[in-house]
Amino acid sequence: MVHSASKSHLKNPLVSLLQRSKTPSRVNEPNIFQYNSLIRAHANKSNPRGALACYLDLRRTGLLGDNYTYPFVLKACGLMMGLVEGRQVHGEVVKGGHGCDVFVVNGLIGMYGKCVEMVCAKKAFDGLESKDLVSWNLILGGYVSSGEMLVAQMVFDAMPQRDVVSWSIMIDGYGKKNGDVVRARVLFDEMPVRDSVSWNSMITGYMKVGELVAARDLFDLMPKKNVISWSIMIQGYASHGEPQEALKLFRLMLREDDVELDKVSVVGALSACAQLGALLQGRWMHMYIKKKRIDMDIVVQTALLDMYMKCGALDEARWVFDSMTERNAVSYSVMILGFGINGYGEAALKYLFEMVSGGIQGDDMTFLGALTACSHSGLVSEGLHIFDEMRRAHRVEPKLEHYGCLVDLLGRAGRLDQAREVIEAMPMKPNSALWGSFLLACWTHQDPGQAEVAVKKLKELGADDCGTYVLLSNIYADAGFWEESRRIRKFLKDIKMDKEMGKSVIEVDGNIEEFRSGDDLSMTNKELRQVLWSLSKSAFCAG
DSSP, X not given: OOHHHHHHHTTTHHHHHXXXXXXXXXXXXXXXXXXXXXXXXXXXXXXXXXXXXXXXXXXXXXXXXXXXXXXXXXXXXXXTTOHHHHHHXXXXXXXXXXXXXXXXXXXXXXXXXXXXXXHHHHHHHHTOSSOOHHHHHHHHHHHHHTTOHHHHHHHHHHOSOOOHHHHHHHHHIXXXXXXXXXXXXXXXXXXXXXXXXXXXXXXXXXXXXXXXXXXXXXXXXXXXXXXXXXXXXXXXXXXXXXXXXXXXXXXXXXXXXXXXXXXXXXXXXXXXXXXXXXXXXXHHHHHHHHHTTOOOOHHHHHHHHHHHHHTTOHHHHHHHHHHOSOOOHHHHHHHXXXXXXXXXXXXHHXXXXXXXXXXXXXXXXXXXXXXXXXXXXXXXXXXXXHHHHHHHTTOOOOOHHHHHHHHHHHHHTTOHHHHHXXXXXXXXXXXXXXXXXXXXXXXXXXXXXXXXXXXXXXHHTTOOOHHHHHHHHHHHHHTTOHHHHHHHHHHHHHHTOOOOOOEEEEEXXXXXXXXXXXXXXOOOHXXXXXXXXXXXXXXXXXX
């Protein structure tokens, strides 16, 4: 291929990419080996634009790529989901006579698989005469990534040989992507040899579908746990509403000498602290992150923000936010929601204005936080304006949660008729949480007529529990309708409907204690005095 032809062929996406990327530093006598080293380094460090910029510079010098160049260039195309660029490189591969090289064709299969272009991936695979195990694993991984598990199973069954990677790809596909943990476990048990990847894939599959006990049993059986294994469990417990188990496991991980903390485990533990309101443990974790020099990137800093906000430590959250060198819609959303639920609605809206003014596009979570802030602070006109702007100006379509915030906002303000109009005009079916919020507003503003409508809707949804009827009875009593109130109480007594047991969680001297209504605590006077003293001391220090 002559240089003029390649120059014409590589314009459009690749050339525009070069204009946005830095080209490699010039050397006195550049050769293909030096360019290959640069391209490989960029691709392996997940800098695909840098790799493609190096490739373009190579072509402009008049050099042609070889069978060491194209695999990493194609890897870069796959990393950036650059199907157009990958196809152009594919043309260079064919014209350069490398279309039969197994190493290069494997790069093509991997690139097309990453870009979910399985027709082209299959053509490249079928055209390869000397397929190796890598070729089979790449086409298998492509079908799994595209969700075509039936085809993936046929490829897996047809493989002349399999390694631990082949088995792990299938376990990952069934467990993590399809949620079919039964089939994934059958494959896992049939594996002749397992490595940490296969163990972690199976545990992740269980965690994804919420089978925490099965995940923990497998985790305990795992012969050699790495930081990824611990992180999967900690993050899984935190995301499935088991924050105490997450923190217990985090403490166990700290005792392991050969396990170094990573960002995922830290974020999971901070999330657990946020759910529990465990400020002392969250502060300790913040200091531990600094001490161990864990990378304080935007993900870790945002997790710290969330923890401090949910624990009510607004000044510490603001300090973390002000120290961030990079902010995105998520970090702003945490600040907006945090100030909002703590009753500082105007401060929350200032962060919303700062974000929009800075050119950061808000998402549905951002506006959910802003609407929540308005609801908690009684900013009705501001909330209505934000709800309108999120659709009109920001092209963010409201979800059920946004309508729920709007109903809560109007309900708290006593605009029950308007709140009901919003519910009835919603494009989606309202859920029990939304009608429950409306019922609570009816109780606050003593409107038995609207309350009856809410209870009827909750009954239709099968969500008319004991608390619903107790609240309706209280609404009747507050309005002076004693006969109706007694009728509801008698109804509950006749059907023997029990109220769900409540529970509370508090942090005492850095320890998490959970109390349930009806628990026999069997607490001695000495233990009771210690708890009360710790609580009063904490309150005194806070004051």
